[in-house]
Amino acid sequence: MNRFENFKAGLIKDNPVFGLYLGICSTLAITTTVNNAIGMGAAVIMVLVLSNMIISAIRKIVPDDIRIPVFIVIIATLVKIIQMLIEAYAPALNTSLGVFIPLIVVNCIILGRAEAFASKHGVLDSALDGIGMGLGYTVAVIAMSFIREVLSTGILNIVNPFNDAQVWLNVTLIPADYTIPLFNSPVGAFITFALLAAALSAYKTHADKKAEAKAKEVK
Amino acid sequence: MKKIIHLTVFLALVSAIAGGALAYANQLTAPIIQENNERAEKQVLLEMYPKAKVDDFEIMDVTVDNPTVNKIYSYENNYIFNMSVSGYKDGTTFLVAIDKDNGQITAFKAISNGDTKGIGSKVTESAFAESLIGKESNGELDTISGATVTSTPVIEGIHEASDIVAEID
Numbered sequence: 001m002n003r004f005e006n007f008k009a010g011l012i013k014d015n016p017v018f019g020l021y022l023g024i025c026s027t028l029a030i031t032t033t034v035n036n037a038i039g040m041g042a043a044v045i046m047v048l049v050l051s052n053m054i055i056s057a058i059r060k061i062v063p064d065d066i067r068i069p070v071f072i073v074i075i076a077t078l079v080k081i082i083q084m085l086i087e088a089y090a091p092a093l094n095t096s097l098g099v100f101i102p103l104i105v106v107n108c109i110i111l112g113r114a115e116a117f118a119s120k121h122g123v124l125d126s127a128l129d130g131i132g133m134g135l136g137y138t139v140a141v142i143a144m145s146f147i148r149e150v151l152s153t154g155i156l157n158i159v160n161p162f163n164d165a166q167v168w169l170n171v172t173l174i175p176a177d178y179t180i181p182l183f184n185s186p187v188g189a190f191i192t193f194a195l196l197a198a199a200l201s202a203y204k205t206h207a208d209k210k211a212e213a214k215a216k217e218v219k
Numbered sequence: 220m221k222k223i224i225h226l227t228v229f230l231a232l233v234s235a236i237a238g239g240a241l242a243y244a245n246q247l248t249a250p251i252i253q254e255n256n257e258r259a260e261k262q263v264l265l266e267m268y269p270k271a272k273v274d275d276f277e278i279m280d281v282t283v284d285n286p287t288v289n290k291i292y293s294y295e296n297n298y299i300f301n302m303s304v305s306g307y308k309d310g311t312t313f314l315v316a317i318d319k320d321n322g323q324i325t326a327f328k329a330i331s332n333g334d335t336k337g338i339g340s341k342v343t344e345s346a347f348a349e350s351l352i353g354k355e356s357n358g359e360l361d362t363i364s365g366a367t368v369t370s371t372p373v374i375e376g377i378h379e380a381s382d383i384v385a386e387i388d
Binding site: 061062065066069070073074076077080081084085088089 | 226247248
């Protein structure tokens with residue numbers, strides 16, 4: 001698999017959320033607004049790229065017996081630093097994401113990629129893998145939050161994360177009489193998640209069948 | 220044995236580097252975070268003085284031996300007290316501004332009240348605030364009839380604040 005393929009895999013086919021079912025806890029919790037999803041996605045990309053790079057750089061000197069504790073220390077440190085930066089420069093985002101920023105530490109995507117990819121590949125490849133997987137996560141949470149926010153409030157609202165008084169986008173897509181508040185609750189999160197995961201699964205089956213038919217023709 | 224020492228030293232080294240990085244990041248962000256928190260706290264004061272700006276309020280650096288006082292601010296010629304007092308259930312959190320010179324109550328604003336809705340919550344209504352404004356903060360102040368369990372601690376709180384104003388000067 002070349003580098004670009006690798007990068008693309010995380011985005012669609014092996015999407016960490018809908019394809020590998022990793023890090024679902026945070027996806028269900030923070031996808032009430034697109035704003036939250038963008039902030040969370042950015043935080044995850046930063047942590048994932050940095051942790052992948054650091055772990056890949058030290059992969060040859062880390063003793064095998066204690067690699068997991070070492071990875072966890074590195075990931076926890078990065079998350080804490082990013083949490084402090086968010087708290088200092090984007091306090092509004094910090095209030096709305098709350099406990100889910102520190103919980104990035106235990107997000108399976110990050111330790112999963114450290115263990116499955118970064119500890120076996122070079123720094124550049126690992127960084128690309130981090131960006132691909134991080135974007136995959138971000139696309140997934142944005143897709144979920146877009147559906148949930150629009151269906152439950154009818155309004156799409158995006159503000160500058162560094163200054164919450166600055167509204168970038170505020171459009172009403174559905175009149176207030178026709179909104180479904182259910183989608184703002186956890187039930188809505190599960191329904192949205194299931195539908196999107198099913199859609200990706202259907203797409204993958206379809207793509208596999210197509211490839212199979214092509215292979216038969218060649219024979 | 221040699222292996223255990225190797226593992227221990229490696230993990231200790233990684234943790235030490237991580238600790239150093241955290242200390243550095245904390246040193247960079249702590250003052251900004253504190254400033255943000257203070258701004259967020261002062262935001263509620265704007266409800267009392269809509270024309271003021273957040274930076275006009277100065278936090279008073281006095282230690283008060285009174286658990287009901289959360290914060291004291293200085294604004295123009297007033298001391299503003301942020302206080303939480305007991306009540307029938309969860310009590311009241313309120314802001315009261317007292318004139319530095321003559322001890323008059325210049326503004327009152329109840330931020331939250333956790334007592335019975337419709338009875339204790341009367342302290343958050345403007346009628347109660349209006350009944351206080353202009354009076355001597357250490358003089359006789361009217362409680363709300365029917366809601367004395369909620370309003371008496373508020374009045375007592377204002378009297379305590381009045382004593383603190385006298386102490387500061």
